[in-house]
Amino acid sequence: MPEETTTATIRPATEDDVQLIFDLICELATYEKLRDEVVGTPELLRASLFDSRAAEALIVEVEGEEAHAGTTPRAARKDAFAAATRMAAAMYEATTDADDTLRFTIGRVDVHPGSPNTVPGQASFTIDMRHPSNDVLDAHEKTLLAIVAARAAPCTAGVERVTAVAPTRLACGETSLTIIGLEMVLP
Numbered sequence: 001m002p003e004e005t006t007t008a009t010i011r012p013a014t015e016d017d018v019q020l021i022f023d024l025i026c027e028l029a030t031y032e033k034l035r036d037e038v039v040g041t042p043e044l045l046r047a048s049l050f051d052s053r054a055a056e057a058l059i060v061e062v063e064g065e066e067a068h069a070g071t072t073p074r075a076a077r078k079d080a081f082a083a084a085t086r087m088a089a090a091m092y093e094a095t096t097d098a099d100d101t102l103r104f105t106i107g108r109v110d111v112h113p114g115s116p117n118t119v120p121g122q123a124s125f126t127i128d129m130r131h132p133s134n135d136v137l138d139a140h141e142k143t144l145l146a147i148v149a150a151r152a153a154p155c156t157a158g159v160e161r162v163t164a165v166a167p168t169r170l171a172c173g174e175t176s177l178t179i180i181g182l183e184m185v186l187p
Contacts, residue, residue, distance in 0.1 A: 006083045007063035008152035010127075010145075017059065018046045024107040024126055058127040060087065060148065066113060066121035077119050081111050084123040086151040094143050095129065102140065103130040 013021060022042040029038045064080030088106055095104035105128040112122040127144070131137050 006065075006078045006080055006152060008060065008083055008087065008148050009063075010058050010060045010148060013049065013059055013126075015046055015050055018042050018049065020108065021045060021049070021126065028105070028107060058129075060084065060125050060127060062087075062123045062152065064119070064121050064123075067119040069117045069119055072119055078121075079119050080123040081120040083152055084109070084111075084125060087148055088125060090147045090151055091127070091144055094147060095140055101131055102136065103128070104140075105129070 019042050022040075022045050025040075025045075026035060026038060029035045062080040062084045064083065065078035067077055088109075091106070092104065095102055107126045107128060109125045110123065111120045113120070129137060129140060129144075131140070
């Protein structure tokens with residue numbers, strides 16, 4: 001049986017990812033039935049992420065090897081999506097907290113080549129994680145790094161934090177929240 005050589009990395013978001021991240025925010029707002037409450041543009045998001053560093057964005061990238069689905073036995077596959085799903089499942093489990101204060105989101109998943117009869121050679125997903133305590137965030141980030149390394153094995157993995165923003169506390173009675181250039185009216 002051939003040895004799996006899938007590679008997984010978490011890379012910093014770049015300015016080329018701004019539209020993808022903005023779309024993720026809009027898709028999440030649509031899911032929460034709050035799309036009409038989101039005010040902002042990709043340009044404002046770019047300025048917030050790359051000029052003032054007002055948000056954190058991580059992108060996990062997994063490299064495998066494309067193969068024909070009908071002729072490649074499972075044991076011989078280097079399926080990037082399978083590796084990504086192993087990581088994602090472990091991340092969700094590791095970030096569940098008893099008081100439900102930690103906010104962990106895998107917001108967008110991309111699989112390439114996206115053909116129904118091709119084993120995926122590449123997969124990527126975004127991560128957003130929030131908590132009122134920097135110490136808790138730091139501890140969970142270390143856990144995520146360990147998960148990527150363990151679930152991609154025997155692959156290599158690299159992780160880089162794009163930004164680190166101190167938690168923001170909202171005063172009681174505030175009716176809107178502005179984060180990374182987008183404003184959402186709170187109920």
